[in-house]
Amino acid sequence: MINLKTIAAELDLLNELNEAQLALSIRSLAPLDSAKSGDISFLSSKKYRRVLSETKASAVLLSEADAEFCPADCVALVVKDPYLSYAIISHLFSTESAIEPIIHPTAQVDASVSLGENVAIGAYAVIEPGAKIGDNAIIGAHCFIGEHSEVGARTRLHHRVTLAHHCVLGNDCQVFSGAVIGSDGFGYAPTETGWHAIAQIGRVLVGDRVEIGANTTVDRGAIDDTIIEHDVILDNQIMIGHNVKIGAKSVLVAQVGVAGSTSIGKNCTIGGQSGFAGHLEIADNSFFAGQSMVTKGTKQGGYYASGIPAQDGNEWRKMVARIRQLDKLSERVKELEAQLSQDS
Incomplete structure (x- = not known):
């Protein structure tokens, strides 16, 4: 009480x-x-x-x-x-119990790791050589932190989070269970016999006060870094491709996918299940409704939408049938226009 x-x-x-x-x-x-x-x-x-x-x-x-x-x-x-x-x-x-700043005896923390004050490390967590963990950070059970990665002060990794090598998490962040930060981006060169993987040598740089939801993945850059600026919120099950940049205070809702090298501006809101093609520039203050399919960048902020909202099934079938007739209708209009021009 x-x-x-x-x-x-x-x-x-x-x-x-x-x-x-x-x-x-x-x-x-x-x-x-x-x-x-x-x-x-x-x-x-x-x-x-x-x-x-x-x-x-x-x-x-x-x-x-x-x-x-x-x-x-x-x-x-x-x-x-x-x-x-x-x-x-x-x-x-909150019903969650307070977390004591202790290192669980089953955790594997390399001797070269730099640990701040009052750090908590859960059972079976692994922290590789050269990593840095800030003051009052919380590393949950079964987390993996790769070599030379950094976790900022007061940042919390819930259980089973992966932070790959040479990646950086800022201060006061929260990363929820199952998230993977710094996995290899999707980069392959075609050959006559198949595909040749391209080494992903960039990093992921995450600013301060960022929240990354459960089972979200943020790929490391191919050459340059993937960048998540301050105060961004990424919901659950989001896919961020390599070399993507997300501007400060933007919010991405569940199941959004952003292809490589797209830049999303500051203060943007991206509705759930929206998809972005690669190499786009999205202006600050852009708002995309859920299930938007974004194939072109935006030059100014505003409201954008695509997709068809749910409706009565019979009405939807009629609409689809009419859409399928559009090509024939277009051809008939062209023929009529040609006849009118001849008559005149």
């Missing part, structure tokens, strides 16, 4: 709470519609005001505009940005 005084201390409240309200005990976070007495919730969109009026939560994070709709028996925590405030206090309710 956490009292509201502790929660309020994490926030910039726009209203004042009395002593009785500050002493209120909060058990957990919950959605507005399922919250019970002892829970705290949040309202970040006015379309849910109806739910707010019926909530059983003991306290709610909300904006000034929504404060008047808060039930009388619920404590209103008025903030500028309810969703951000929810994100901040969510960590108070």
Whole structure:
């Protein structure tokens, strides 16, 4: 249980709470519609005001505009940005146990590794010669860190993360389970008998405060480096090809694929399952809807989309049938235009 005084201390409240309200005990976070007495919730969109009026939560994070709709028996925590405030206090309710800064006896850490202060290394982790691990970093169980790689201060590698040789992770990063950073990029030269692999001699350089999701792969550069700038978020199961550059504060949602040497600008948002061809330049502040197929770069930011949203199956079949007739229709239009020009 956490009292509201502790929660309020994490926030910039726009209203004042009395002593009785500050002493209120909060058990957990919950959605507005399922919250019970002892829970705290949040309202970040006015379309849910109806739910707010019926909530059983003991306290709610909300904006000034929504404060008047808060039930009388619920404590209103008025903030500028309810969703951000929810994100901040969510960590108070984390169920994950604290990680002690110890090195597990089964971990294999080469004698030449540079270890910072208060580093935690989990069971069966392997850290190869010349690697550097920053202060307060956490290396989970079964992680592999290749030779001469670097892990920044307060960065956490969850269990089973691979950081290949000579790659760099910045400070305050999180890399989730199964991610592979620095695997060889997809580079082959054709021969008469098949394919000849090209050595991938670049690195992966990851900035500060970057999050890389579970089972995401970031390939090392072929010659130059693959670069992920500060404050980027990569969701689960994303594929980043060699020599790709992703600009600061960009967000890529699950199952995005970015082919080699494409550069994505700053503050971009890439919807899930979007695919990017190689050697493209994507402008800052570009937003791509889910399942976008991107074959050309963008010269200015804006909203981009492709693909066909789901619809009634019968309507979809009719549409596809019409699309298949477009070539014939085009030819008929050309014939009619030719006849009209002759008649005139």
